[in-house]
Every structure is written in C-alpha cells, then in structure tokens.
Amino acid sequence: MPSQPKTAKNTKAVAEQQVEVLDTLLQHNAEEVLPVNDVPDPGTKTTAFSPEDLKRLDTLEDEEEESPLRDSRLVSMVSEDLRQGGVLSRSLPGYEERPAQIEMATLVSRAINKNVPAIIEAATGTGKSLAYLVPVVRSGQVAIVSTANKALQEQLFYKDIPFVQKYIKHFEAALVKGVNNYICLDRVESERVGMQFFTKNRDFQRLYxxxxxxxxxxxxxxxxxxxxxxxxxxVRGRIATDSDQCAWSKCSFFDECYVRQMRERAERAQVIVVNHTLLLLDAAIGGFLLPERDVIILDEAHHLEEEATRSFTITINPGQIQTLLAQRMLKDHTLLSLQDDAMRAAQLMWMRLEQVANPSFKGRVNLEAPLEEGLRLATTISDLSDSLRKQRPKDLPEKEAQLYDKLLKRTQNLAENIRTVFSVADQNKFVYYVERMEGSASRGFVLQASAAPLDVTSWLQERLFNKCNVISTSATLATIGPNPAKPDEKGPNFSYFRRRVGLDPVERPDVIENILPLTFDYESNALLYLPRHLPPPTFGAGADDYMVDIAREMYRLVKLSRGRAFLLFSSRRMLDRAYELMSPHLPYPLLKQGDMTRLELTRRFREEEGSVLFGLKSFWEGVDIAGDALSLVVIDKLPFDPPDDPVHEARVAQMKAANENWFGTYVLPQAVLRLKQGIGRLLRTREDRGVMAILDTRLHTKGYGRQVLNAMPPARRTSSVRDVERFFAEEN
Structure with missing residues (x-):
C-alpha cells in the first residue's frame, strides 16, 4: 500500500463527498461491468521469479522490501536485460541500446520496490512498453496495465507482450475488454433457433x-x-454479450462462455491489459471487477481525468427509454396503462426539452432549471419498476429469474438516472446540459441530456491512487504552470497532472517523477514554423477573414511539402471552411475527417502518395504515420477548450469563484499538453524529418507565448516561410 498522504483541513470530507457523488453514476456503464455474483476467489498467483532469476537474486526474498540491496538487484537485472550485451542484444541482431528506455525501466523498478507512485514522461521512440513490462515481469508482481483505448490494448497484448514472453521470460497475460466486445453463445443460438432474419446473413452463418x-x-x-x-x-448488436441479458452461471452456455473464459485467464495472469474505462469502473466497485493486483501501470495517463469525467457522466437519450419499453418481459409483467403512460411521458419530455433547451446550431446548451416533464417521466418509470416487482411470477426457472431481477434493476436505475439529470439539483457538483445528436435517417437528429461531474480528483485519489501503487506514463504529462512543491524552478513540470488526479505535489513528496530525454534529433530533423504576419484568432465579426488567411497559409505550406500533410483544426467550422477554400486548388489526394472512419482515413493516408488529411481532435494523438508519408503537421491555433464546452465552462467558473488562477493552472497547461500531442505526430522514427507549424500569432504577442514555446521540442524555429521552402528543398 502507498503511504498515506498528509491531508489539508477538510480534504477528507471533500473527498468523501465526491466519492459519494460519483458512486451514484455507475449504472449507466453497466454494459462494461461483468456480473459480480458468483465472483470466484482470486486464487494464488504463480508468477514469481524463475530458478535462474533466484540464482541471480541470491537471498533477495529474505531482505527488507525497501532495502537498497533489493532495489539495486532488480534495477541491475532489468538494466542488464536492456543494455548492449544483455539478453535482448544477444537474441536480436542489430539490437540498439536505448538510454532513455533503461532510465525509465530503472525508475519503474524503484517504484515497484519502494511501493510508491511514479510519473514518467517518455517521448515517442523511448520504447516505454518494454520499459515497464520488463521490471514487472522480473519483479514477479501482478500488474494491471491500463491504456487509453482498445487499439492500444491490442498492440500491447498482441505485439509487445509476446516479445517479452519470448525474449525475457514466459509469464501469463490476459486481455480484458468490456463484455459487449465478446460473442454471446446464448444469443447466437437464439438467433439460429428462432429463424430470425440474421440467420440468413452470410457473415452470421460464417461466424456460426x-x-x-x-x-x-x-x-x-x-x-x-x-x-x-x-x-x-x-448483426453484432444482436449477438454481443449484454450484461442486462446475461444469466451468468444460470445460462446453459456458461461452461463455454467466452466472458467466463476471459475472466479465468485474467485470474491466472501476471499482466492484465485493460482500458481506462474498465479500470475506473473496477475502482468504483471496490476492485471486484478485475483480479487482485500489486501495481497498476497507467499508459497514456494524460487521458485519466477526461476518461473519468466521461465514464461517470449520466446521459439520457430516447433510445434508452424505447429499448426498455420494448422488452418482452416488461410488456408481459407490468400494467399496460403504465407502459402507455411512460411512452406518452417520454414524448412530452423530449418535446418540452426542445422548447426550453434547444441547442440550435451550436449543438449543445446548459440545462439551467429542473424539467418537470423529466421528473414526471422518472416517476412513471419508477412506477413501472414497482409493477414489475408486484407482478413477478412465482417459480420462475433459474435463468429467467436472474434475467427478471436484472430487468427490475435496470428499470430502477433508469428512473434514478432520469431524475438525477432533470432535477438539476446540485450545480456545485454537476453540470447539466443538452446536446443535439445525429439520429436515424428518418428523424435527422435527437436530443440527449447529461449530468457530468465537475470534480473527479478526490474520487481518483480515494479509489485509485490511495488503494494501489500506480505508475503513470505518457509522451505528454509534463506541462507549464506553477509548481507549488518547487516554486523557484521554471520549465515543464507535472503539477497540472498531479493536481487533477489527486497526487498533490506538496502532499505527496514521495512520488518518483522524471521527464526523460528526447530520443529523436529534433534540432537536425525538424523545423518549427511560427509565422508573425497572420491575424490572431478572431470570433464573430471578422471570423471569415481570419479563416481565409489561415487557409491561404496552409495552402502555401502544403504546396511546399508536396502534400504529405496533417492539417489539424480546433473546430469543425474551421476545418470545413479551410477544406472548402483549399480543395479546388490542391492536386493531392484530400481526406477529411467525417467522410469515412478514422481507420479508413489513416489507411488511405499511408497508401495514397502525397495525401493531405484535414483532421480534428482524434487525429491530434494516437495516429502513427512513419516515414515520408507525413512530412508536415500544421495546427491552426492553440487548442484551448471551446468556451461553451459545458464541463470546461463550469470548472472555470468554479475556479474563478474561488479566486484560483484558472488560466495558468488549468486552461493553459491543458492546451499545451494537446499541442504537444499534435506536434508529436511528426517524428515517429529516428529517420523521420519534417516541418511543424503553429499558425497562432499569440505565441509572439501574449505573455504566455514564451512559456508555451519552451515546452515544445527543441526544433529549429523560424517565422520565415523561406526557411520552410529551403528545408523541403534539402530532400531533393
């Protein structure tokens, strides 16, 4: 267990309050939660040191947990594995030692031995997966490795882990996803036996x-x-595992169940790979969703606060209500009059909501007052759950009884969630808002309403960082802003991340932290273009002139780079306008986010020579294009959150009311992290070269501009487009 932090006055009370609030937000994520009844005992982990390791460690097991000798033994073993002349270099021709990787592995080893958190920024090219996997495997500890999304999970499980298993030592590993990622054999059989439409589907037959x-x-x-x-x-929707329709051990397919098998693999594993959503849900229910663990590795840790906010936001949309009311079991065992009442109440609620909180062209608007029609719907759904309880048939078969209880709980939860969203009861803890979402082809759009938590920091501290040793890493964790633990030190630091996740720099001086050196030669291989002649970002009157100037500059740069460019935008409006202005005049393959899936856009960019991609937020990070295919990354302006984003706006308002430095400690550090992510798309290997351009003149005119630039990679800098022209001419 990590040492308990010193807490300021009332910190515990605030934390308990936030934990209580967030615990009420779990049920909307039920599709990710495995059934908690019939949870098997964790069992004994069998991933200790091999005999060879024990010889190298001598009498390590008899030494104190935090002794310098134990620390140095694991550090020495891991360093030896990764150095030239070690097991990897002996097995792999052309193996190159990476000093930053060894430094990171050393830090991870010390954090494991001392049982204290670590925060490590490791740039692209460090090889951070190996740098945390090798210490975990050599230590014998059981680790949960959490990544930002399923794509990163799969890369870790199918590429990085087999490498360590082959060349370092064998260990058990498991990939764990939300249950709706797995086929349900019971639902497959229902489709086949019921002679449904999908049984005639070629892909369904292939799967069967x-x-x-x-x-x-x-x-x-x-x-x-x-x-x-x-x-x-x-097809997938009809045969995917659905926790609301899962009878678990009462199911006739339980022995063959893919979810059960996945859980059993996880119980046996030393390394369990999950995503942040599952990790947070596990923390919320006290650690019963995932196996016991000694350490948690948070990869892509900069997403944690955002993911926690998203995970614990309650959202109500028409589909949830319609799906519930369409359940055969509910129709058969509740009063028909109540079903009709619920349908009418839902229709009235959505009609009224459009009148009082129409998002119009902006797409979203805050809900400022209770919606009586919403509260009436909550009462009607609650009456349905009472009717379900009263009309529960006696002597139901075990499977049907389990599903009946789940339907009852689902109905109760929906009523509670509707009441939470539309009561608008606590604006100090939640922000309530309405969004316009794309609907079916016939409806055009639908509204949905949400209640998002304003503070997840105390919850993360209580349920995650105080419960288990957590090692956080990413290519972008350090940013600008004051560091209360070291006020005299300037430059990038981890204070922003630490404050947002509950590892306050003053309260937790035991945390190991380090910004590792860059692995790529930015000074030789990259140029940072920062023009001075463009207008500052403009909104309202004059906005179109500003967009025309930005599009013209982008066009100029794309011509110099001969395509091969990512053009990254902070808003859909700017992207659409730039595409409209540039597309008739560019002789390259043009790809625009929204026209096809992210996967297809990335594939075509790699395959079609000279491509230019117009992208939004999801292309600022997580896209890996190595080589000449990507030689120019252009960012339209500093990626501040839009001022009308409801959660951002409410958090800033809270900080202003408390007389906090909302811009310097929250808004600016967040924008710098995103900027670093966008810039990071350019150099992905040691041989890559290219130009990074930020078309925001506030970097020259605002007091914070120099701080932002000091956090950027050390590329050569210029405000002259002639230098860009010369840089690309050097390729020929």
Missing amino acids: DMIQDPETGYSMTGDFETLGFQLASD
Whole structure:
C-alpha cells in the first residue's frame, strides 16, 4: 500500500463527498461491468521469479522490501536485460541500446520496490512498453496495465507482450475488454433457433460455422476483433454479450462462455491489459471487477481525468427509454396503462426539452432549471419498476429469474438516472446540459441530456491512487504552470497532472517523477514554423477573414511539402471552411475527417502518395504515420477548450469563484499538453524529418507565448516561410 498522504483541513470530507457523488453514476456503464455474483476467489498467483532469476537474486526474498540491496538487484537485472550485451542484444541482431528506455525501466523498478507512485514522461521512440513490462515481469508482481483505448490494448497484448514472453521470460497475460466486445453463445443460438432474419446473413452463418468447427471453435476467444472479418453493426448488436441479458452461471452456455473464459485467464495472469474505462469502473466497485493486483501501470495517463469525467457522466437519450419499453418481459409483467403512460411521458419530455433547451446550431446548451416533464417521466418509470416487482411470477426457472431481477434493476436505475439529470439539483457538483445528436435517417437528429461531474480528483485519489501503487506514463504529462512543491524552478513540470488526479505535489513528496530525454534529433530533423504576419484568432465579426488567411497559409505550406500533410483544426467550422477554400486548388489526394472512419482515413493516408488529411481532435494523438508519408503537421491555433464546452465552462467558473488562477493552472497547461500531442505526430522514427507549424500569432504577442514555446521540442524555429521552402528543398 502507498503511504498515506498528509491531508489539508477538510480534504477528507471533500473527498468523501465526491466519492459519494460519483458512486451514484455507475449504472449507466453497466454494459462494461461483468456480473459480480458468483465472483470466484482470486486464487494464488504463480508468477514469481524463475530458478535462474533466484540464482541471480541470491537471498533477495529474505531482505527488507525497501532495502537498497533489493532495489539495486532488480534495477541491475532489468538494466542488464536492456543494455548492449544483455539478453535482448544477444537474441536480436542489430539490437540498439536505448538510454532513455533503461532510465525509465530503472525508475519503474524503484517504484515497484519502494511501493510508491511514479510519473514518467517518455517521448515517442523511448520504447516505454518494454520499459515497464520488463521490471514487472522480473519483479514477479501482478500488474494491471491500463491504456487509453482498445487499439492500444491490442498492440500491447498482441505485439509487445509476446516479445517479452519470448525474449525475457514466459509469464501469463490476459486481455480484458468490456463484455459487449465478446460473442454471446446464448444469443447466437437464439438467433439460429428462432429463424430470425440474421440467420440468413452470410457473415452470421460464417461466424456460426466457426463456432461449430472443432478446430476454430476450440481456439476462439469470442472477441469480435479477432474473427478476421467484420460483422455488420446490426448483426453484432444482436449477438454481443449484454450484461442486462446475461444469466451468468444460470445460462446453459456458461461452461463455454467466452466472458467466463476471459475472466479465468485474467485470474491466472501476471499482466492484465485493460482500458481506462474498465479500470475506473473496477475502482468504483471496490476492485471486484478485475483480479487482485500489486501495481497498476497507467499508459497514456494524460487521458485519466477526461476518461473519468466521461465514464461517470449520466446521459439520457430516447433510445434508452424505447429499448426498455420494448422488452418482452416488461410488456408481459407490468400494467399496460403504465407502459402507455411512460411512452406518452417520454414524448412530452423530449418535446418540452426542445422548447426550453434547444441547442440550435451550436449543438449543445446548459440545462439551467429542473424539467418537470423529466421528473414526471422518472416517476412513471419508477412506477413501472414497482409493477414489475408486484407482478413477478412465482417459480420462475433459474435463468429467467436472474434475467427478471436484472430487468427490475435496470428499470430502477433508469428512473434514478432520469431524475438525477432533470432535477438539476446540485450545480456545485454537476453540470447539466443538452446536446443535439445525429439520429436515424428518418428523424435527422435527437436530443440527449447529461449530468457530468465537475470534480473527479478526490474520487481518483480515494479509489485509485490511495488503494494501489500506480505508475503513470505518457509522451505528454509534463506541462507549464506553477509548481507549488518547487516554486523557484521554471520549465515543464507535472503539477497540472498531479493536481487533477489527486497526487498533490506538496502532499505527496514521495512520488518518483522524471521527464526523460528526447530520443529523436529534433534540432537536425525538424523545423518549427511560427509565422508573425497572420491575424490572431478572431470570433464573430471578422471570423471569415481570419479563416481565409489561415487557409491561404496552409495552402502555401502544403504546396511546399508536396502534400504529405496533417492539417489539424480546433473546430469543425474551421476545418470545413479551410477544406472548402483549399480543395479546388490542391492536386493531392484530400481526406477529411467525417467522410469515412478514422481507420479508413489513416489507411488511405499511408497508401495514397502525397495525401493531405484535414483532421480534428482524434487525429491530434494516437495516429502513427512513419516515414515520408507525413512530412508536415500544421495546427491552426492553440487548442484551448471551446468556451461553451459545458464541463470546461463550469470548472472555470468554479475556479474563478474561488479566486484560483484558472488560466495558468488549468486552461493553459491543458492546451499545451494537446499541442504537444499534435506536434508529436511528426517524428515517429529516428529517420523521420519534417516541418511543424503553429499558425497562432499569440505565441509572439501574449505573455504566455514564451512559456508555451519552451515546452515544445527543441526544433529549429523560424517565422520565415523561406526557411520552410529551403528545408523541403534539402530532400531533393
């Protein structure tokens, strides 16, 4: 257990209050939660040191947990693995030692031995997966490794972990996703036996044949992503595991259940790979969702606060209500008059909501007062749950009884969530807002309403960082802003991240932290273009002139780079206007976010020579394009959150009311982290070279401009487009 932090006055009370608030927000994420009844005992972990390791460690197990000798032994072992002449270099021709990787592995080893948190910024090219996996494996500790999304999970599990298993030592590993990522055999059988439409579907038949085949069926994990072909979304939706329709141990397919098998693999594993959503849900229910662990590795840790906010936001949309009311079991065991009342109440609620909180062209608007129609709907749904309880049939078969109880709980939860959202009862803890979302082809758009928590810091501190040793890493964790623990030191630091996740720099001086050196030669291989002649970002009157000037500058740069460019925008409006102005005049393949999936955009960018991609937030990070295909990254302006984003706006308002430095400690550090992510798209290997351009003249005119630039990679800097021209001419 990590040492308990010193707490300021009332910190505990605030933390308990926030924990209580966030605990009420769990049920809307039920599709990610495995059934908690029939949870098996964790069992004994079997991933200790091998005999060879024990010889190298001598009498390590008899030494104190935090002794310098134990610390140095693990550090020495891990360093030896990664250095030239170690096990990897002996096994892999052309292996190159990476000093930053060894430094990171050393820090992780010390954090494991001392049982204290660590925060490590490791740039692209460090090889951070190896730098935390090798110490974990050599230590024998059980680790949960949490990443930002499923794509990163799969890269870690199918690429990085097998490498360590092959060249360092064998260990058990498991990939754990939310249950709706797995095939439900019971639902597959229901589709087949019921002679539904989907049984005639070619892909459904292909899947069914795979399940029945003795060879493929035995080795299947049930994960949709491992099938080797894509199922249509409607087919997948009907056969995916759904926790609301899962009878768990009462199901006739329980012995073959893919989710059960996944859980058992996780119980046996030394390394369990999850995503941040599952990790947070596990923390919320006290650690019963995932196996016991000694340490948690947070990869892409800069997403944690955002993911926690998203995970614990309650959202109500028409589909939730319609799906519930369409349940056969509910129709058969509740009063018909109540079902009609609920349908009418829902229709009245959405009509009234459009009148009082119409998002119009902006797409979203805050909900400032209680919506009586929403509260009436909550009462009607609650009456439905009472009717379900009273009309519960006696002597139901075990499976049906389990599903009946789940439906009852689901109905109760929906009523509670509707009441929470539309009561607008506590604006100090939540922000309530309405969004316009794309609907079906016939409806055009629908409204949905949400209640988002304003503060997740205390909750993260209580339920995550105080419960288990957590090692956080990312290519972007350090940013600008004051550091209360070291007020005299200037330059990038981890204070912003630490404050947002509950590791206050003053209260937790035991945390190991380090910004590792860059692995790429930015001075030789990159140029940072910062023009002075452009107008500052303009809103309202004059905004179109500003957009025309930005588009003209982007066009000029794209011509110099001969395509091969990412053009990254902070708003959809700016992207659309720039595309409209530039597309008729550019002789390169043009790709625009929104026209196709992110995966397809990335594939085509790699394959079509000279491509230019117009992208929004999801292309600022997580996209890896190595080589000449990407030689120019242009960012329209500093990526501040839009002022009308409801959560951002409410958090800033709270900080202003408390006379806090809202810009210097929250808004600016956040924008710098995003800027670093966008810039980081350019150099992905040691051989890559290219130009980074930020078309925001506030970097020259505002007092914070120099701070922002000091946090950027040490590339050569210029405000002259002639230098850009010369840089690209050097390629020929």
